[in-house]
Amino acid sequence: MEQVEQLGEQVIAVVPRTAAAVCVRAEDFAPRLQTRLLVLQATPFCNIDCSYCYLPRRDDRSRMTLATVRRAAARLHEDRLVDGELTVVWHAGEPLVLPQHWYADAFAAVAQALPGIAVTHAMQTNATLIDDAWCRFFLQHGVAVGVSVDGPAALHDAHRRTRRGGGTHAQVQRGMALLREHGVPFHAIAVVGAATLAEPDAFYDWFVGQGITELGCNFDEAEGAHGQSSLAGHERAHADFLARLLQRSLYGPVVVRELAAAWRALREPLPRWQWRQLAAPENTQVQPLALVTVGHDGSFGSFSPELLGQPAAGWDGFAIGNVHETGYLDALQGPAFARQWQAVQQGLAACAARCAYFDVCGGGAPVNKFYEHGSFAAGETLHCRSMVQRPFDAVLRCAEAALGQAALGHVA
Amino acid sequence: MVALAVAGLAGPAAALTVPPERAALQTRIDAVRTALAAAPAPAAGDAAAGWSLAPANNWTNWPKWSKWSNWANK
Numbered sequence: 001m002e003q004v005e006q007l008g009e010q011v012i013a014v015v016p017r018t019a020a021a022v023c024v025r026a027e028d029f030a031p032r033l034q035t036r037l038l039v040l041q042a043t044p045f046c047n048i049d050c051s052y053c054y055l056p057r058r059d060d061r062s063r064m065t066l067a068t069v070r071r072a073a074a075r076l077h078e079d080r081l082v083d084g085e086l087t088v089v090w091h092a093g094e095p096l097v098l099p100q101h102w103y104a105d106a107f108a109a110v111a112q113a114l115p116g117i118a119v120t121h122a123m124q125t126n127a128t129l130i131d132d133a134w135c136r137f138f139l140q141h142g143v144a145v146g147v148s149v150d151g152p153a154a155l156h157d158a159h160r161r162t163r164r165g166g167g168t169h170a171q172v173q174r175g176m177a178l179l180r181e182h183g184v185p186f187h188a189i190a191v192v193g194a195a196t197l198a199e200p201d202a203f204y205d206w207f208v209g210q211g212i213t214e215l216g217c218n219f220d221e222a223e224g225a226h227g228q229s230s231l232a233g234h235e236r237a238h239a240d241f242l243a244r245l246l247q248r249s250l251y252g253p254v255v256v257r258e259l260a261a262a263w264r265a266l267r268e269p270l271p272r273w274q275w276r277q278l279a280a281p282e283n284t285q286v287q288p289l290a291l292v293t294v295g296h297d298g299s300f301g302s303f304s305p306e307l308l309g310q311p312a313a314g315w316d317g318f319a320i321g322n323v324h325e326t327g328y329l330d331a332l333q334g335p336a337f338a339r340q341w342q343a344v345q346q347g348l349a350a351c352a353a354r355c356a357y358f359d360v361c362g363g364g365a366p367v368n369k370f371y372e373h374g375s376f377a378a379g380e381t382l383h384c385r386s387m388v389q390r391p392f393d394a395v396l397r398c399a400e401a402a403l404g405q406a407a408l409g410h411v412a
Numbered sequence: 413m414v415a416l417a418v419a420g421l422a423g424p425a426a427a428l429t430v431p432p433e434r435a436a437l438q439t440r441i442d443a444v445r446t447a448l449a450a451a452p453a454p455a456a457g458d459a460a461a462g463w464s465l466a467p468a469n470n471w472t473n474w475p476k477w478s479k480w481s482n483w484a485n486k
Contacts, residue, residue, distance in 0.1 A: 266444060356433035360441075396440060403447045 024288060024332040024341065026079070030274045035081040035328075036284055038088045039293040039305045040064065040072060042106070046093035048126055048168055051159040052191055054224030056311055058093055064296040069106045071323040072294040073113035079329045081289060085118040087144075092305075096129040100137045107141055120144055124189065126160070127175030128168055135182035145186040146216075147176055151203045155196050176210060187214035194220070194230040197237040200244035207254045216257035217245075219386035223371040224310050229382055238386055242394045250398075258387060262395040265360040278345065280352065283362025286344050288337075289328055298323045302337065303344060303376075304367030312370070340366075343376035350379035361388045 026033040044060040046053070076082045088110060090103070103121075110119055122144035138145055149172050150156040157167025179186050188207060190196075196203055207215050219238070222229045231238055242259070249256045270281035284290035285304050293305040299319035301308040307318035320340065321331035331337055348363040355361070361384065366376045368383035430438075 266441060267448065268445075353429075354431055356431060356437045358434060359438065396444065399444045399448075400440065403444060 024275075024337070026081070026329055028275055029288075033081060033287075033289050033329075034083055035076055035086065035289050035292050037291050038072065038076065038086060039092070039291065040069065040088060040090050040106075041092045041293065041295045041308070042090050042095055042098050042102075043296055044093050044309065045097055046126070047097055047163075048094070048128060049161055049163045050191075051161065052193070052220060052226045052230075054226045054306055054310075055092055056225045056309065062296045063098060063102075064106075064294075064298075066102075066105055066109050068294070068296070068298045068323060070109040070113050071298065072292075072300070073110040075323050075327050076292070077114050077117075079327050081292075081328060082114060082117050085120070086114065087120045087122055089122040089124060091122075091124045094126055094129070095123045096125050096134060100133060103137070104141075122146065124148060125175075126168065126172065127179075128171040130175035130178050132178065132182070135178050135184050138179075138184045139182060145179065145184055147172065147179070147186050147188050148191075149176070149188050150190045150192075151196065151206045152199070155199070155203070158195060159191065159193070173210075180211060186212075187216065188212045189216040189218055192217045192219050192241075194234045194237070197231075197234055197241040200241050201248065204245060204248045204252065204254060208252060213253055213255060214257070215254050219258075219383070221368055221383045221386070223306055223367050227371070229386075231386055232382060235382075235385060235390075239390050239393070242390050243397075246394045246398055258391040259395055262360070262388075262392040265392065266395055266399060270360065270362055278348070280348060281359055281362035283364070285365050285367075286348055286363040288332060288341065292328060294323060295319070298325075300328070300331070303340060304365050306367045307370070340376065346377035347375070347379065350377065354379050355384070357384070357389050357392060360392055364388075 042064045043062060044055065044057040045062070046055065046058040049058065073088075076086070095103075107119075107121055110121075121141060123138075124146040125148065127147045127149065137143070148160070149169075150160060153167065153169040156169040156172070160168050160172075162168060176186070188210075190203075190207075192203075220229045220231050222232075245256055246259050248254075249259055270283075272279055272281055273287060274280075280286070289302050291305055292300060292302065293308045294300045295309050295317075299308065299317060299322050301318045301320055303318075309317050309319075311317070316336060318340070320334060320337040321328070326334075332341075344366050347366060347369050351358050351361070351363045355364075364379070364381060364384050365387075368381040369376050369378040372378070372381045372383070
């Protein structure tokens with residue numbers, strides 16, 4: 001049964017109120033359901049111990065079997081969820097703790113399971129284990145490499161530490177130097193916390209000095225094992241940081257992902273998707289199976305990839321199935337998915353009803369709604385403000401200033 | 413009530429009032445898009461003219477929407 005949820009006199013949206021009402025088929029979506037990114041958690045283990053890490057089992061040395069890799073990929077093929085190309089990202093924990101020969105076999109298994117699909121493998125790594133052999137492997141297999149590094153040593157080593165508490169910056173720099181020596185292209189992703197906000201120029205210049213041209217800023221967020229964002233209470237400083245980063249990046253060599261995304265969203269509307277009465281701008285974190293995350297044991301989830309394996313009471317690790325037991329589309333008919341999907345839709349409705357930025361965002365991130373507000377059904381989060389709203393504000397203000405009053409007509 | 417096509421969630425059975433803050437933001441966005449469409453193409457690296465509407469570095473080569481699409485749209 002479906003009901004209209006209302007806030008005062010304002011109609012928010014039509015959302016299903018019972019799990020039994022949810023019957024989700026790929027064909028009911030426009031466009032048809034498609035998986036954009038397959039996240040494979042080859043192992044939960046990480047060789048370092050960052051203070052802000054959201055992963056709950058970083059000392060667990062379990063490893064995904066090749067049979068699980070094969071089933072994870074084959075299920076996509078069987079359900080016709082991939083069309084033409086697919087990116088597989090090996091992420092959470094540290095992917096390089098597994099040997100190269102394991103990945104060579106895994107890549108072959110994926111290729112065999114997805115005939116005719118152009119698969120790009122990507123790895124997000126802390127770079128501490130990179131050596132010449134890894135660089136040759138990256139080049140041989142065309143692996144898209146992302147390095148997790150937070151900028152200057154003092155900022156980085158404050159959080160990205162070894163299990164004995166030592167800094168990892170020097171090791172990361174060695175790893176990046178090897179990537180450059182071998183001609184392996186890579187981008188960087190930095191966690192930006194409160195301490196970084198006061199140093200936008202030093203932060204930006206460090207990446208310039210490393211020859212990095214693409215930088216993603218993951219603004220410190222509360223999720224999973226990391227319960228509190230250092231950015232809470234520093235939102236004005238965050239806005240100032242972004243404004244400065246925008247000024248530097250407009251004509252500097254380093255493109256900042258969040259600002260580039262805001263620029264694109266300003267230039268052109270997001271594509272839209274539809275399911276039943278629901279129509280919204282694209283946001284892969286709220287679209288079923290757009291992102292599929294598979295754990296080392298074959299359990300899988302949809303929506304925000306950070307959710308899978310989290311020990312929240314009553315959510316069974318946010319898994320909606322296991323590749324050894326069920327297909328991805330079949331899992332959409334199960335109770336675990338129904339419960340998540342209903343709440344995610346309610347969260348989408350909350351964003352649509354209340355958020356000024358809905359058309360440039362598409363409904364936020366379920367994982368941050370859950371860990372900031374305790375429910376997927378929530379609306380705005382600190383994460384929304386830091387990752388979407390303020391970057392968009394910075395770019396919009398800059399564009400308005402550049403275009404001038406006359407060009408903008410009636411807009412003051 | 414604003415047209416459903418402008419609203420976020422909309423469809424045959426849904427009615428939705430767009431929050432005034434979103435309508436105001438959309439007005440600003442529309443004004444920028446209109447001005448961009450009417451603006452002459454800037455010279456490459458034309459930093460002297462302020463923001464040249466096409467940043468000197470090629471942002472469009474990294475059109476990532478979020479931290480979970482930064483690999484997919486490479």
